[in-house]
Ligand SMILES: Nc1ncnc2c1ncn2[C@@H]1O[C@H](COP(=O)(O)OP(=O)(O)OP(=O)(O)O)[C@@H](O)[C@H]1O
């Protein structure tokens with residue numbers, strides 16, 4: 001679903017990505033972990049063609065994001081780490097607009113997700129708390145049942161109960177054959193949902209393995 005080969009991105013002189021190789025397989029939930037500044041958001045933005053790499057190869061759903069960005073935005077559910085939308089509209093209007101942009105969402109899906117996450121669709125976005133705004137971001141990523149979900153710190157700002165609902169949504173997406181690539185800082189959260197975990201540091205992949213064997217590796221190192 002995603003293929004990265006020798007991906008590099010340099011801002012000025014400083015490398016944000018220094019030759020990242022990664023493959024995300026169809027149907028898996030891959031957790032993308034790493035400390036602040038490791039290059040997670042940079043990688044994710046390149047997948048959506050929001051920024052362009054300095055060098056290397058990127059394929060998403062077999063397509064080149066630079067050439068096929070419009071097609072990809074319809075087939076991918078993307079939640080940015082800094083999700084922002086026009087705050088004057090209501091959450092419902094915003095989500096209906098975004099659904100139309102992506103060629104529509106199944107009937108009732110939007111309301112069902114809002115109910116599940118306990119989000120008031122009639123509320124204006126600018127009046128929402130950080131966590132409730134994040135729910136709008138989650139709904140717009142999930143509502144059109146995309147083949148591939150790319151989520152940058154999806155559970156940031158969510159309370160523990162909603163976080164649990166999010167974990168269930170990811171598990172259901174996986175059971176439905178959807179692929180999920182999500183970044184996080186917290187191993188525990190990723191452990192709960194991921195089939196494999198990739199760890200990035202200083203713009204390079206330092207580990208990629210199943211949750212179980214990564215955990216036993218860590219235990220051996222102790
Ligand atoms: N627009 C930019 N201009 C200059 N440097 C940038 C820019 N965006 C990112 N960087 C740098 O690239 C590196 C990787 O940043 P990135 O945002 O990808 O990290 P991250 O893994 O998402 O971190 P976090 O966990 O804090 O979200 C950092 O050193 C950051 O300072």
Ligand SMILES: [Mg+2]
Pocket residue numbers: 040041042081152
């Ligand atoms: Mg980030």
